[in-house]
Amino acid sequence: MKLKRRDAMKSIKILNLSDIHIGHPNTHANFMFENIKKFFFKHTKLFENLDIITLSGDLTHKLLPTNSNDYSVFTDLLIFLVSFCSNNNIKLRALEGTKSHDMGQMKNFYKIIDKLNYNVDFKYVDTLFIEHMKDLNFTILYVPDELNNSNAKETFKDVLNLMKEHGLSKVNHVILHGQWNYNLPVSSKANHNEEDYLSICDGFISCGHIHEFSTYDRIIMTGSFDRHNHGSECKKGTVLFEYNELGNEYLFLENENAKIYKTIHMEKYNPNELIAIIKKLKLPAGSFIRVKTKDLSIDKSVIKDIKNLFQDYTIDFASNKKEKTDVRSALSEEIVGLQITNDNIVSLVEEELENFNIVNKLDFIEELKKHI
Numbered sequence: 001m002k003l004k005r006r007d008a009m010k011s012i013k014i015l016n017l018s019d020i021h022i023g024h025p026n027t028h029a030n031f032m033f034e035n036i037k038k039f040f041f042k043h044t045k046l047f048e049n050l051d052i053i054t055l056s057g058d059l060t061h062k063l064l065p066t067n068s069n070d071y072s073v074f075t076d077l078l079i080f081l082v083s084f085c086s087n088n089n090i091k092l093r094a095l096e097g098t099k100s101h102d103m104g105q106m107k108n109f110y111k112i113i114d115k116l117n118y119n120v121d122f123k124y125v126d127t128l129f130i131e132h133m134k135d136l137n138f139t140i141l142y143v144p145d146e147l148n149n150s151n152a153k154e155t156f157k158d159v160l161n162l163m164k165e166h167g168l169s170k171v172n173h174v175i176l177h178g179q180w181n182y183n184l185p186v187s188s189k190a191n192h193n194e195e196d197y198l199s200i201c202d203g204f205i206s207c208g209h210i211h212e213f214s215t216y217d218r219i220i221m222t223g224s225f226d227r228h229n230h231g232s233e234c235k236k237g238t239v240l241f242e243y244n245e246l247g248n249e250y251l252f253l254e255n256e257n258a259k260i261y262k263t264i265h266m267e268k269y270n271p272n273e274l275i276a277i278i279k280k281l282k283l284p285a286g287s288f289i290r291v292k293t294k295d296l297s298i299d300k301s302v303i304k305d306i307k308n309l310f311q312d313y314t315i316d317f318a319s320n321k322k323e324k325t326d327v328r329s330a331l332s333e334e335i336v337g338l339q340i341t342n343d344n345i346v347s348l349v350e351e352e353l354e355n356f357n358i359v360n361k362l363d364f365i366e367e368l369k370k371h372i
């Protein structure tokens with residue numbers, strides 16, 4: 001979808017960046033920050049005209065030690081965003097994502113803005129909150145992750161009460177960090193209900209949490225800006241929202257430089273064939289390669305030789321190692337070539353959930369057991 005230029009008409013443009021995960025052990029902070037700068041440089045013209053930049057959670061992966069390189073890159077990223085917003089008169093909004101990832105570290109934006117004397121309209125939000133932007137005549141509902149111990153029903157009750165307090169029947173836009181029923185095959189109390197939020201918002205519901213871009217009606221899951229694991233070979237990027245009198249549109253903008261995590265499937269392990277395949281792929285230095293084979297007869301010294309031969313890559317042999325994956329790609333991947341029966345489905349799902357950062361895993365399993 002292309003956004004049409006309607007400069008003469010009053011419009012509101014919002015860019016949502018999500019799940020950057022600075023401090024991730026696989027994809028390095030420096031790489032991701034360089035990518036973000038390249039991305040902003042590529043879209044400068046478009047981004048200079050934004051009204052709001054939103055961060056829908058999980059900007060960091062963990063609590064970053066102040067003496068670490070990750071922390072230094074994190075600070076540079078905050079300065080970069082603040083400076084871009086200050087130069088172009090763009091509002092900046094940061095929503096707290098998953099507690100174990102964000103740990104309140106986005107509060108540092110306030111310090112940077114204050115100490116470096118930037119003039120930015122900034123808000124960090126870690127509670128259920130409704131904001132009316134007077135200048136844009138635009139109302140946003142913010143829903144951080146894990147409210148009410150991740151009881152999504154309770155959280156929606158709070159949303160309705162808060163809207164009542166504000167005398168609102170609808171908001172224009174929602175920013176939410178969390179998962180939806182449509183994202184996951186089994187129900188959980190942490191899943192938000194699509195129809196609930198669609199009924200109280202006349203615009204888009206812009207979300208973070210699941211690292212793959214997806215949509216359900218006006219619910220737009222941006223996905224992560226970069227790639228962090230194997231099993232997540234989908235496109236990565238950001239989402240641009242445009243509100244105007246002729247209708248609302250969104251546009252997925254791809255981060256074409258996202259880190260490459262490539263899986264090579266081999267029925268029977270053959271080192272020479274593998275070397276030829278890797279050479280032929282011509283992946284950029286720094287890429288991650290996973291070799292998946294059911295053949296368990298691989299000689300450890302041969303693995304070492306292959307790793308030595310391709311020192312620019314990180315190579316894993318997945319038959320010995322569990323890998324982290326996104327929900328949807330994991331499910332589609334594991335289902336291929338595997339007979340799922342009532343006897344093995346619980347253990348398969350349990351095993352996969354191990355890799356996900358999802359609360360209430362036990363709820364999933366209990367719910368699943370009821371259906372078999």
Ligand SMILES: [Mn+2]
Pocket residue numbers: 057058097098101145177208209210
């Ligand atoms: Mn999250």
